[in-house]
Amino acid sequence: MNFIDIIEKKKENKALTEEEIKFFIENYVKGEIPDYQVSALLMAIYFNKLNLDETYYLTKYMIESGDTVDLTDVHGVKVDKHSTGGVGDTVTLVLGPLMASVGLVFAKMSGRGLGHTGGTLDKLEAIPGFNIYLNEEEFKNNLEKSNIAVIGQTDDIVPADKLLYALRDATDTVDNVSLISSSILSKKIALGTDALVLDIKVGSGAFMKDKESAIELSKLMVELGKKFNRNTKAIITNMSEPLGDAVGNSIEVIEAIKTLRGEGSKNLREISIKIGSSLMNMAGLTDSEEEAKKIIIEKIESGEALEKFKEMVELQGGDSTYIDDISKFKLSSIEESVIAEESGYVKEIEALEIGIVSRDLGAGRLKKGDDLDLGAGIYLYKKVGDYVKKGDKLATIYTEKADEVERAVERIKKAYKYSDEKEEYKLIIEEID
Ligand code: URA
Ligand code: CA
Numbered sequence: 001m002n003f004i005d006i007i008e009k010k011k012e013n014k015a016l017t018e019e020e021i022k023f024f025i026e027n028y029v030k031g032e033i034p035d036y037q038v039s040a041l042l043m044a045i046y047f048n049k050l051n052l053d054e055t056y057y058l059t060k061y062m063i064e065s066g067d068t069v070d071l072t073d074v075h076g077v078k079v080d081k082h083s084t085g086g087v088g089d090t091v092t093l094v095l096g097p098l099m100a101s102v103g104l105v106f107a108k109m110s111g112r113g114l115g116h117t118g119g120t121l122d123k124l125e126a127i128p129g130f131n132i133y134l135n136e137e138e139f140k141n142n143l144e145k146s147n148i149a150v151i152g153q154t155d156d157i158v159p160a161d162k163l164l165y166a167l168r169d170a171t172d173t174v175d176n177v178s179l180i181s182s183s184i185l186s187k188k189i190a191l192g193t194d195a196l197v198l199d200i201k202v203g204s205g206a207f208m209k210d211k212e213s214a215i216e217l218s219k220l221m222v223e224l225g226k227k228f229n230r231n232t233k234a235i236i237t238n239m240s241e242p243l244g245d246a247v248g249n250s251i252e253v254i255e256a257i258k259t260l261r262g263e264g265s266k267n268l269r270e271i272s273i274k275i276g277s278s279l280m281n282m283a284g285l286t287d288s289e290e291e292a293k294k295i296i297i298e299k300i301e302s303g304e305a306l307e308k309f310k311e312m313v314e315l316q317g318g319d320s321t322y323i324d325d326i327s328k329f330k331l332s333s334i335e336e337s338v339i340a341e342e343s344g345y346v347k348e349i350e351a352l353e354i355g356i357v358s359r360d361l362g363a364g365r366l367k368k369g370d371d372l373d374l375g376a377g378i379y380l381y382k383k384v385g386d387y388v389k390k391g392d393k394l395a396t397i398y399t400e401k402a403d404e405v406e407r408a409v410e411r412i413k414k415a416y417k418y419s420d421e422k423e424e425y426k427l428i429i430e431e432i433d
Helices: 003-011 018-029 035-048 052-063 091-101 120-124 136-146 159-171 177-189 211-227 250-260 266-282 289-301 304-315 351-363 402-415
Strands: 078-083 105-110 148-152 195-202 231-238 246-248 334-339 344-349 377-380 393-399 416-419 428-432
Touching: 003 018, 003 035, 018 035, 018 052, 018 159, 035 159, 035 177, 052 159, 052 177, 052 211, 078 091, 078 177, 078 266, 091 105, 091 120, 091 148, 091 250, 091 266, 091 289, 091 304, 105 120, 105 136, 120 148, 120 250, 136 148, 136 304, 148 304, 159 177, 177 211, 195 211, 195 266, 211 231, 211 428, 231 266, 246 250, 246 351, 250 266, 250 304, 250 377, 266 289, 266 428, 289 304, 334 402, 351 377, 351 393, 351 402, 393 402, 402 416
Parallel strands: 078 105, 078 195, 105 148, 195 231
Antiparallel strands: 231 428, 246 377, 334 393, 344 416, 377 393
16 A cells, blocks of 8 residues: 555545554554645645545544553443633533532543643642543542542653644644544543533634534534443533633632632532433433433532542642632732723623633743743633723733733733623533434
8 A cells, every 4th residue: 555545545535444544544653654645645635635434533543552551440430521722711620629519520631821821730730749641540549549530641642633633733724624624532531431411612712613514513522422432412502701700720729629629619519410421321320411411419518529630630640628628829010900991781791712812921832842821810800791981800811921911911802702681691502412
């Protein structure tokens, strides 16, 4: 087999066979096909697309390019969730303890933040001592003991994705539904969980800019998940504003803890309960999502979910006194208010823009490996649907970078869009299973 024939076939819009896709992935990972040839194939895929079978084989051989984690010897139903690039999205830190407290096993490998999106690993490292580098045995032991562990994905899981994602990024071929689906699902399926909920964001700050493309991506991922015998469901959610009220690292951990106490952000609570009740139902713990929802709310009110969060922190070496006393988290020393210059109902807060501002304040990375200021970030006092009067406080920023303050304040003001009347806001747009 010759790689140039594979490029030619896709260029002519013909479907690739299982053998051709296997050849591509195996030899690319071995370093036997140069990036320039794979770039050409990616562009041909971008224009001519992959069908469901091709996408399935691509995902399959991406998984087989590395290690998989077998969780069958961990007792209980293992659940996982993935969200596509959120801003102010700390659902994992709320959902995980909730799932552990209802008796499901929350097994999660997370990533770091890049660009305008935050990463769960960075947020967890805001808790002093928290160790995200567990080996497979430690990961499973913690799951067995406390039903929850959140760790960093090792380099041995889907190495093909590391190579392909970097190349897609450099060749502007990220936004293809087959390439996105195979990239995300290969990593999820390599970890042997039983049920998976995908939170697909739609809006200006998301990969999917409109509802139709979000539905297309969701349907493909759910179908693919089923082909791998994984119980998969997608929920399309609104990213017309950052999800929670906090954007950053320490500041989002504080918000997650508050949400587990029954305070915190309304949206974060709603999505966490929604995904949680879906997972409980998929796992067969309940007969309806309504029933599941009641149980989850009880776990918040009784404090059991927060206890689970503490248990995870302790088992992973973190200082759990921070969970009891959130004033121990130190935010960055420069604090500046953002004051509204207009009046009206908030109809949108550009999530992409807020994510970029947060990054520039020190909370995010321009490139892999950049250092973070875990105390930097933004707290939004006004969210979509709220009435704002000129002179009201919209937000507070936290940073150590004095020279970023003025620009950040201006950009946040501009990220707020207003209307004269209050418009209906739907956080959960559609469910696909
Ligand atoms: N996240 C991923 O991991 N891969 C994609 O292709 C897009 C988002
Ligand atoms: Ca991701």
